[in-house]
Amino acid sequence: MTTTDSLGGVVLAGGYSTRFGEADKAVADLAGTPMIRRVVDRLASVTDEIVVNCREDQVDAIRDALAGCEASTRIATDPVPDQGPLAGIRVGLETVDREYAAVVACDMPFVDPALFELLYDRARGRDGAVVQLEDEWYQTTQAVYRADAMADACAEALEDGDGRILAALEKLDYAVVDEDDLEGISGETFESIDTQEALREAESRLEE
Numbered sequence: 645m646t647t648t649d650s651l652g653g654v655v656l657a658g659g660y661s662t663r664f665g666e667a668d669k670a671v672a673d674l675a676g677t678p679m680i681r682r683v684v685d686r687l688a689s690v691t692d693e694i695v696v697n698c699r700e701d702q703v704d705a706i707r708d709a710l711a712g713c714e715a716s717t718r719i720a721t722d723p724v725p726d727q728g729p730l731a732g733i734r735v736g737l738e739t740v741d742r743e744y745a746a747v748v749a750c751d752m753p754f755v756d757p758a759l760f761e762l763l764y765d766r767a768r769g770r771d772g773a774v775v776q777l778e779d780e781w782y783q784t785t786q787a788v789y790r791a792d793a794m795a796d797a798c799a800e801a802l803e804d805g806d807g808r809i810l811a812a813l814e815k816l817d818y819a820v821v822d823e824d825d826l827e828g829i830s831g832e833t834f835e836s837i838d839t840q841e842a843l844r845e846a847e848s849r850l851e852e
């Protein structure tokens with residue numbers, strides 16, 4: 645991994661989207677554009693290298709969904725599928741060639757790129773920056789991490805048999821960004837589309 649002053653990006657797409665039904669939510673159409681493409685396009689405005697993590701059997705469909713994207717993306721597949729998001733973060737961060745990387749899940753089509761600028765700023769000199777909303781979990785799938793530190797922490801947590809993203813985070817020196825720091829950031833940024841119903845609801849808003 646090299647040290648540059650630029651930010652890389654990792655898009656997590658290796659899950660089975662069971663709440664979504666038969667289809668893969670990563671490539672699901674949201675108002676004419678696949679969800680993952682929306683995420684990549686937004687991430688591309690603040691990063692100069694994007695790695696998509698998924699399973700081997702998703703590669704063709706994801707390549708199709710990203711065809712013609714302005715941002716060039718590399719795909720890094722899970723050596724073993726279904727090991728949880730922590731394993732996906734590890735693969736993505738081991739592949740990305742930047743000191744810091746913005747990590748975002750493929751089902752967050754309204755992700756605000758400005759959030760990553762804020763998180764990158766807070767993360768510098770440390771191992772990462774993560775938002776904690778009031779009374780809520782850390783937003784670990786929309787965060788900035790020092791790639792090698794978080795990849796190592798993920799590997800250690802997985803070796804310990806602890807697949808929680810928080811188990812990896814606890815090993816890091818990370819900055820916490822709270823709600824008061826999010827002025828100017830879109831309120832929709834953390835919305836994740838987990839079900840067909842959520843997809844339809846998001847679609848109706850986009851078509852308003």
Ligand SMILES: Nc1nc2c(ncn2[C@@H]2O[C@H](COP(=O)(O)OP(=O)(O)OP(=O)(O)O)[C@@H](O)[C@H]2O)c(=O)[nH]1
Binds near residue numbers: 660732733
């Ligand atoms: N590589 C990898 N990524 C995963 C795995 N499970 C979830 N993810 C990713 O982590 C992010 C958040 O996970 P979820 O929203 O629970 O997605 P999901 O697991 O595909 O969907 P559900 O089956 O409905 O929980 C998504 O971007 C997923 O693609 C996994 O086992 N391996």
Ligand SMILES: [Mg+2]
Binds near residue numbers: 659
């Ligand atoms: Mg899941």
